[in-house]
Amino acid sequence: DVVVTQSPLSLPVTLGQPASISCRCSQSLLHSDGNTYLNWFQQRPGQTPRRLIYKVSNRDSGVPDRFSGSGSGTDFTLKISRVEAEDVGVYYCMQGLHWPPTFGQGTKVEIK
Amino acid sequence: EVQLVDSGGGLVQPGGSLRLSCAASGFTFSNYWMQWVRQAPGKGLEWVSRINSDGSVPSYADSVKGRFTVSRDNAKNRLYLQMNSLRAEDTAVYYCVRDPAYAAFDLWGQGSLVTVSS
Numbered sequence: 366d367v368v369v370t371q372s373p374l375s376l377p378v379t380l381g382q383p384a385s386i387s388c389r390c391s392q393s394l395l396h397s398d399g400n401t402y403l404n405w406f407q408q409r410p411g412q413t414p415r416r417l418i419y420k421v422s423n424r425d426s427g428v429p430d431r432f433s434g435s436g437s438g439t440d441f442t443l444k445i446s447r448v449e450a451e452d453v454g455v456y457y458c459m460q461g462l463h464w465p466p467t468f469g470q471g472t473k474v475e476i477k
Numbered sequence: 478e479v480q481l482v483d484s485g486g487g488l489v490q491p492g493g494s495l496r497l498s499c500a501a502s503g504f505t506f507s508n509y510w511m512q513w514v515r516q517a518p519g520k521g522l523e524w525v526s527r528i529n530s531d532g533s534v535p536s537y538a539d540s541v542k543g544r545f546t547v548s549r550d551n552a553k554n555r556l557y558l559q560m561n562s563l564r565a566e567d568t569a570v571y572y573c574v575r576d577p578a579y580a581a582f583d584l585w586g587q588g589s590l591v592t593v594s595s
Contacts (some may be wrong), residue, residue, distance in 0.1 A: 403581040406522075413572065413585045414522065425583070457522055461580030465538060466512075468522045 367460050369394050371469035377477045378448045386472045388441040388458035395438060395462075402461040405434055405443050409454040416470075417456075450476060460471065479503035479584065481573045486589030493563050497589050499556040499573030504584075507531070507551040510576040513558050515569035516588075521568075526558065527576065541567075563593045 368391040394401045405418040418434040422440060431446040445452055448472045455471040457466050485497040499511070513525040526547040537546045544561040550589045556573050573586035 390513075396579075400579075400582075403582060406582070413587050415585065416581070418584050419581055419583070455521075459580065459582070461523075461582075464536075466524050466580035468524070471521045 366465060369458060369467050369469040370462055371456075371458060373471050374470060374472055376474045378445075378474060379406050380450065381447050381475050384448050384474060386443045386451075386456055386474075388436070388443070388457075388469055390441075390460050392463060393438045394460050397420050400450045401437060403434075403457045404461060406457045406459065407452075408455055408457070409451075411424040412454075412456065430450055444468045445474075448474070448476070451456070478542040481575065481584055482584035483571065483573050483586035483589040484500070486571065486591045488594065489563055490595050491564060492594055494559070494561045495563065497558040497560065497571055497573075497591070499558075499586050501554045501556065501575075504575075506549075507571075510578075511549060511582070512574045512576050512582065513547065513549075513550070514572045514574050514582070514585075515567075516572070517566075517569040520569075524580075528556070529590060539569045551552045563591075565593050566592060568593050574585070 370389045372387045394403050401421045403421050407417050408414040408415045416419050417428050422434045433444050458469045459472050482500045489495050491580045512527040515525050525536045528547045532549045542564045546556045570588040572588045575584035
């Protein structure tokens with residue numbers, strides 16, 4: 366199985382400051398169709414996970430533009446340009462190219 | 478409204494069985510592969526099972542293979558997960574998830590809590 370490694374696992378941030386989460390995969394996620402199948406999910410406390418970003422950098426409907434995704438091959442990053450209180454929660458990256466799909470361990474974002 | 482509604486969770490003894498159900502609405506259920514993902518208390522997300530759009534090709538994580546069976550009824554817009562020989566380590570919230578392609582997981586149910594304990 367593809368191993369997905371996130372860092373850091375805990376991320377205390379100050380309101381209004383940027384935050385960045387790294388995601389590294391043990392195999393390339395680039396498909397021959399030109400797409401890279403890496404998604405990001407947010408799970409707020411007590412809530413169901415929801416997808417934020419798909420195929421590396423495409424934001425889902427309703428996701429604020431302070432969230433952005435980047436990367437290629439095996440290395441990816443989720444950035445929050447200015448953290449707001451509602452961004453508290455756990456963020457997961459997940460690869461969907463290789464079977465079975467695998468998630469990172471999760472990064473807990475909290476306010477300092 | 479486009480949604481998935483999970484049901485069927487509960488408390489079961491080790492070795493017991495439970496069937497989870499997921500009701501889909503607001504979209505053409507038969508067009509999508511569907512998946513189950515679980516989350517043990519305080520832990521991360523783990524893929525459990527998938528089924529293709531017509532229900533002919535199921536797939537399972539090694540941890541549940543031979544014990545769990547995924548199925549669907551496209552006429553009723555429902556997804557199922559039959560769980561047998563349950564173990565304490567199966568205790569988790571089980572989410573039904575829609576998959577448009579390549580495990581895109583764009584729509585999640587609210588989850589069903591399964592607790593395996595004597």
